[in-house]
Amino acid sequence: MKIKEIILFTTNIQKQKQFYQNVLEFELVLDSEEKISFKTGTSLLSFQYDKKAVNASHFALNIPSNQEEDALLWLQKRVKILPDGDDLISDFTSWNAKAIYFYDADKNIVEFIARKNLNINSRASFSSKGILSISEMAIATTNIEMVYNSINNMKSIPVFDGDFTRFCALGNDEGLFILINKTIKKWHPTQEEAFTSNFIIKGDYNFSFENGEIKELL
Template sequence: MIINKVTLYSHALNDMRNFYVNELGFELLSHTDDGFEIKAGDSVLEIKKYHLQEKPFYHFAMNIPTNLFTSAKAWAKSKVELTREDEVDEVYFSYSNAHAFYFSDPSGNIVEFISRYSVSPKSEAESFSAQNVLCISEINITTNEVRTLGNQLVSFGVPVRKAETISEDGLNFMGEHEAGSFLLLGPSKRRWIFSDRESEIFPLSIVVNQQLEISLDGEGLMELKKVE
């Protein structure tokens, strides 16, 4: 599965545009008074203005080249404060054979940069910049109807990683393990690692494989439709 585009919402639109474009150096693709889009490798991240009183936040990850993890971490530390878990600021996931680090953006999103050694390519670059991001590789789908939505995704061709059983209480990685991109389907009120925040339900939309649009409303209900 390939994540082509992710649309999130923010209460701090101007701060978010300044952070991603001016501070981190992502390429600005478009902007209006109501939102903006940046290039994240082969994916597009769109941030739209949230007009209600709540302050939406999400977890998403970006794949980075396997030979630039150390450089990417140093680059990030020169711009933001990395978040920590058990007194360390990076983690190795043995199940996925991947290293990752995390930070927060002005909306309070839990942002992850991850090198997946078995699926992500190396880069010819000697040092990391935002232009070396490969793609958006994870985005949460938080709902209190985990099994129902999981079965819907499966019926539209998005499998559970390695044919695992859908867990109503845990985090389900939806997508092929070999592709290295996943929809993180899980319930509200579970803590995100490298954060003190618990998952909450906020609207978002995702386009995968250039053919499926997934939309989540503020109640955690999902709509799936083919992209024409």
């Protein structure tokens, strides 16, 4: 599943611009008072201004399959890593993947994930220019099955892992929607409470998620 763009909302667009452009050295490709966009491989990571308070989101970026250690060293010079217990790299053996987590300027949980099944390796020194694409967008809800049905009704989507009780991943190794039941599951790895956050996504699936409801973009 390809994710071409996610648009998150922020009350402080300049703070997010400074973080992604100056701290993470992402390439800024759109810069306005209302919206900023950064190149993330074949995808765009965008932030749109909203004067109302917004809840933090969780999303992931694919990095080369062999570079989780290099990415960790690169990130440690720039951000505080969110540990998974005693480990700085989460090992998802059933997904054949390894991931690193940190906060951005809005306390969104950002994840760099190296998926071994993609088998996309790099010999270059790791940098933000090596990011492959947006990998995951998390959706916190009280009704996983309802969200699944809304997405699946647009176009059939496979269940990658989990079920409709507490956690369900939809899609494939290239791109996933991570659906969690926020009443019984918290964000990994911080174990903080997950709140429903609004966003817009474009790619193989095009919709807005606003106040817990999905609206297809036509």
